[in-house]
Amino acid sequence: MHDFAVVGVGPAGARFARRAAERGYDVVAFEQGELGKPLACSGHVSLDVWEYVPEEHREALFQNAIYGARFHLGGADSEAHPFYKDEPVSNAVDRVQLDRVLAAAARDAGADVREGHTVTRVDEHPDRVELTVNGPDGQFDVEAKMVAGADGPRSRVRDALGLPEPDEFLHGALAFDPGPDHADFVDVHLTVPEFFAWRIPRGDAGVEYGLAAAPGEDVTGMFDALVDDYGVDVEHRCSGVIPIGPPDSVASTRGFLLGDAAGQTKPFTGGGIIYGMTAADCAAREVDPDRPTTLSEYESAWREALGRDIAVGHLVRRGYSAPEPVQRAGMRLFEGEIGVHMDQPTSLFSAEQLRALLR
Numbered sequence: 001m002h003d004f005a006v007v008g009v010g011p012a013g014a015r016f017a018r019r020a021a022e023r024g025y026d027v028v029a030f031e032q033g034e035l036g037k038p039l040a041c042s043g044h045v046s047l048d049v050w051e052y053v054p055e056e057h058r059e060a061l062f063q064n065a066i067y068g069a070r071f072h073l074g075g076a077d078s079e080a081h082p083f084y085k086d087e088p089v090s091n092a093v094d095r096v097q098l099d100r101v102l103a104a105a106a107r108d109a110g111a112d113v114r115e116g117h118t119v120t121r122v123d124e125h126p127d128r129v130e131l132t133v134n135g136p137d138g139q140f141d142v143e144a145k146m147v148a149g150a151d152g153p154r155s156r157v158r159d160a161l162g163l164p165e166p167d168e169f170l171h172g173a174l175a176f177d178p179g180p181d182h183a184d185f186v187d188v189h190l191t192v193p194e195f196f197a198w199r200i201p202r203g204d205a206g207v208e209y210g211l212a213a214a215p216g217e218d219v220t221g222m223f224d225a226l227v228d229d230y231g232v233d234v235e236h237r238c239s240g241v242i243p244i245g246p247p248d249s250v251a252s253t254r255g256f257l258l259g260d261a262a263g264q265t266k267p268f269t270g271g272g273i274i275y276g277m278t279a280a281d282c283a284a285r286e287v288d289p290d291r292p293t294t295l296s297e298y299e300s301a302w303r304e305a306l307g308r309d310i311a312v313g314h315l316v317r318r319g320y321s322a323p324e325p326v327q328r329a330g331m332r333l334f335e336g337e338i339g340v341h342m343d344q345p346t347s348l349f350s351a352e353q354l355r356a357l358l359r
Contacts, residue, residue, distance in 0.1 A: 002026045003289040005131055005144035006111075007119045007157050009035060012259030012276030013150030014102035015052060017111040019284030027111040028142065029103075030133060032118040032151075036099035038238060041273075042174065042210060043095035044186065044200045046342045047088065048274050057101045064092040064203035067184040068338070071331055073324055074191065075229040081331035082185065083338045090342055092202040098273075122147055122160035122255070129254050145289035147255040150276070153243040155261035161252040166263030167245025170195060170270060172212040173223045175234035180204045189226070190320050190327060193217055195270075197226050209234060212242050212270050242270040246310065250302075251295040256283060264306060266343065267313035268320075274343050278305050312345040 004020055006013045006029035017029040044066070050058055068084025107113050114135065121132035129147040133140055149157025153169060181201035189197040189211075197211035209227055213219050219239070227234050246263035250256060258264070259276030266275060282301035288294045319330065339352030 001128065002028045002142065002144040004028075004146050004148055005129065005142055006030070006148045006150060007122070007131070008032075008149065008151035008155075008259075008261070009103050009106070009113055009115075010099055010150060010152070010259060010276070011052075011102055011273045012264070012280045013148065014099065014106045014113070015277040016148055016150065016258055016280035016283055017113060018102070018106035018109045019281055021106065021109040021111040023284060025289065027106075028144070029106065029111055029113045030117040030119050030131075031103070031113070031115050033116065035103050035115055036096035041095055041240065042198075042200065042208060042271065043093050043098070043202065044090060044198075044208070045093055045271070045273055046090050048343060049091070049093065049098075052277050053098070053101060054105055061093045061098055061101065062091060063094060063205045064182060064201055065184060066090040066092065066186055066200075069186045069188050071335075072187065072189045072191075073327055073331075075189065076187075076231075078189075080187075081335040083335055084185070085338060088184075092200055092205070092208070094205070119151070119156065122157055124161055124252060124254050126253065145254070146287065146292075148258055148283065149255060149261045150258040150280075151261055153241040153260045153263075155257065157255060158257055158261050161255045161257075163249060163252060163255075163257060164247035166243035166247055168214075168243070170212040170214060170242040170244060171217070171219045171239065172210065172242045172270065173219050173237070173239045174208060174210040175223070175227065175237040176202075176205075177207040177209065177227075177232045177234050179206055179232075181207045191226075192222055194321055195317075196320060197222070199230065207232070243272075244270065245314070249299070251299055253292055253295075256287065256295055256298060258283060264302070266345075267310060268316040268345060269342075271343075275306055275310075278302070309344050309346050312348070316345050316348075 003025040009031035065088040070080040117135045123130040131142040183201040187199040200208040243263040250262040264275045265272035279302040286297040341347045
C-alpha cells in the first residue's frame with residue numbers, strides 16, 4: 001500500500017509528490033494525459049517560481065522579464081496607466097515545460113509519476129483509499145493511505161470525497177501570436193465584466209493574449225474583439241475553467257485537495273501556480289498518512305500561509321467593477337513606481353509600497 005496517491009501532476013500535484021517523497025513517503029502520482037498538455041493556463045508568474053525549479057532548468061524555462069503592467073480602461077489605443085519597478089517583477093516562462101520539469105523533480109525525489117493514467121474512481125474507507133485507474137495496459141486498482149486531489153477545477157477526487165466546490169468558476173481563453181516580442185510590460189484591459197483581458201510579451205515565444213469572465217458571458221466574442229483590436233492573427237487557441245474562492249473545507253477523512261481543485265488561486269488574477277505549490281509544501285510538511293487527524297493541521301497551515309492574501313485579493317478584484325471615474329481616479333493616484341509583490345496583495349500596505357508612493 002502506498003502512503004499517498006496523487007491525482008493530477010500539474011504544479012501543485014508535482015510539488016506535493018516531490019516534497020512527500022523527499023520526506024521518505026511512498027508516493028504514486030497519476031496524470032491522465034501528457035504532462036503539461038493541454039495548455040490552459042498563462043505562463044506569466046512571479047519570480048518566486050524559481051524557488052521551486054531545479055537550478056539547471058531555469059535558463060531553458062525563462063522566456064521574458066516583465067517590469068510592470070499598463071492598465072487600460074479601454075482597448076489597445078486607450079490611455080495607459082503604468083505600474084512598474086526598476087527591476088523585474090515577474091517572468092514569462094514556458095508553461096508546458098514547467099509542468100514537465102516539476103514532474104521530473106518529483107521522479108528524481110523517488111515519486112512514481114505515471115503519465116497517460118486516468119483515475120476513474122476513488123473510494124474512501126476509514127483506513128485507506130482505493131483508486132480505479134485506466135492506463136495504457138488496461139484497468140487496475142491502487143490502494144493508498146491517503147489521496148491528494150490535484151486534478152484541476154472540475155476535480156473528480158473532490159466529488160468522490162464529498163467536498164464542496166470553490167465559490168466561483170470563471171471561463172478563461174488564451175491564444176498566441178507567434179511573432180517575437182521582448183517588451184517588458186504586460187497590458188491589462190478592464191473591459192471584461194467582473195475581470196480583465198491581458199496581453200503578455202513572451203520574448204521569442206511570441207505574445208500571449210487572454211481574458212477571463214463569469215459564466216454566461218460571451219467569452220469567444222470578447223476574445224475575438226481583443227485580438228482584432230490589436231490587429232493580430234493568433235493560433236493555438238485554448239480555454240479552461242478558473243476557480244475563485246476556496247471552500248470552507250478541502251480535506252476529508254483520508255483525502256485532501258491541492259491547487260485548482262481546492263480553489264487555491266489569486267482572486268484578482270486567477271493564477272494559482274505559486275499558491276498551489278505553497279499549499280503543497282504545507283501538506284507535505286503537516287500530513288502524516290498514518291495519522292488522519294493531521295489533515296486539520298494542513299487546513300490550518302495553508303490558510304495561514306494564503307488566507308490574508310486571498311481575502312485582500314477579493315477586495316482588489318472588486319475594483320475591476322467600480323464605476324469608470326473611480327477606476328480612473330484610483331489609477332492616477334497609484335500609477336508609477338510600486339512596491340507590491342504580484343502574489344501578495346497584502347504588500348499594498350507594506351513599507352516598500354509606502355516608500356514608492358512617497359517617491
